[in-house]
Amino acid sequence: MSDPNPIIPAELTEEHQHPVRERNDAALLSVRGLTVRFPTDDGLVNAVENMSFDLHADETLGIVGESGSGKSVTSMAILGLLPKYAQITGSIRFRGEELVGQPERVMQKVRGAKIAMIFQDALAALNPVFKVGDQISEAIATHKDMSRKQLRERAVELLELVGIPNPAARVDQYPHEFSGGMRQRAMIAMSIANEPDVLIADEPTTALDVTIQAQVLEVLERIRERTSSSIMLITHDLGVVAGVAERVMVMYAGRQVEMGDIETIFYRSNHPYTMGLLSSLPRLDRRAGNERLHRIKGQPPSLIFLPPGCAFNPRCPYAKHNVCDTVVPDLRELGFDHRTACIRAEEIEAAKETAG
């Protein structure tokens, strides 16, 4: 076995260290042991299993994983928007207040005001029969007493903030009169209307082309500077995370597999799944030639019949027989704010170091 405590490069400990990172009591949003299961006719779907993480003030946390890895279910659980039949255990604390099991009445005060959500596919997520401005105003009016005139002014102001040209006219238009990028901006305007402490962005750029993606991410960045909201950025695109997030959590089959700050995940990952994801990114600094893009072999597992042991073991190039397929790996602290759920993480780390 190799060194369990890999040397942490100086620049990581000093430059990129967030002072609030390890103070759990100061966490804005603190998730502990969150497990979400859905009973279905085919069996119990393990959508999220034993998830724990903190979101701190003024921080952007990227949550990465493929479809069905539990990213969106986690955000729905935070807002209390999961269907009634969902079985939720564990704890979600917002500023120390427990959210799991709270009645609708309490959650309604949190939603939109304290924790707001930006949904993917703004065309579907905006109501087609109401004006964009009215939908933004409604988000404010739900939590604050304001006159119609004030609401309208605020809606115009918000549209301007997210970079929609001619907001005074746009405010009276319907979602279908907006372009895709503008709709997503309007969605963002709606979510920041009450200056929430936490902004959950669920694949905010997925339905957009690359140029518009960059613009929307820029808006998110600007919002963060202006409002000091913490952002949970859910995406399947590591490229998006790289530009915006400070910390990254990688999920696979409803479980956390790796967590750390952005540098660590991108340059010092020691989980085979994260490494697979990273090497499957197209890169400009490598000559393509005839070389094919790397892919992770196989399919993500069924959430009803998870493989025994590590959920990734059937696809993992490092999987060890009788070890990886029997023991579910815990998320272990393997360096400063770097946690990995892989039994062979140290060996992988060592192998990578010798390989240079």
Place this chain on the structure above:
Amino acid sequence: MLTYIARRILYSIPVLIVVSFVTFWGLRLAFDPLQKYRGQHNSASILPVQRHRLGLDKPIYVQWFKWFTKAIRGNLGVSDRTNNAVWGDLIHHLGTTIHLVVWGTLISALIAIGVGVYSAVRQYSIGDYTFTGLSYLGIAMPPFWFGLMAIVLLVTFPKTHWNLSQPIFYSIGLHSSGQSGIFNLDYVRHLALPVATLVVQSVAAWSRFERAAMLDVLGADYVRTARAKGLPRRRVIFKHAFRNALIPLVTVMALDTAALFGGLIITEQIFAIPGMGRYFLQSLNAGDAPALLGWVLLTAIILITANLLADIFYGVLDPRIRLG
């Protein structure tokens, strides 16, 4: 908007031409306009004269054209059965049917929307299952059966069982003799059963439709967005979901209602209501071709108008639809 309506009216002209020509042709094949001149002692001499006088020796499209040019000027000819102008008869019977259609549609719409929304919001609850069962029952009961059972159970039985001088509900006509107006108990007692016959059918179908539309909408992303804003459930359902779930129902309701103007044949027959349906049946039995032609033309116009209204409502409810 106005150009749109004008264009739609223009488009309806060829439809009316085709409808009336096909009907005209069919009626000429089915009924013999010279029937009353046949089998008489001087038939042989009268028939050619009458044939020429009525223009029956001309090609069918010439005959139709003669009828059509008069029809568009409001002259639908004279009924063989009543000897009145067909136009006047039709308006009179339409006026009677409107009572049934208006009340039936109004009551059906209210109940169907209420039941549909309730069933969708409380999907798979006892209430939902109950309404589902009832609507299957409603669809399964044909109006002639329901109407007759209503008369037996609510008119005849109570009257004989409790020895009443008059029944609780009436089963003939819209008013008792000497009565008129719509804001009196007599009217309600006459209208209750025929309207109920109609409502049972409409509610059964429309409530299922509204339930499906509402379920569809409740699963939509924008409903989730509304909840994520912190809106109370009530507002999410009645503002965000309801408005969208109404859009598909409006089209169905407009067309179904229009069809009722000519489609209450059985109900009007059972309750002896002199409306459009009864007029059609009586004209058909009498082989009254001018009346039948006029009837088809009028119901076609009503259907076309309802179609246009449905499209206009659609544009009002859904801003994505631009009429132009």
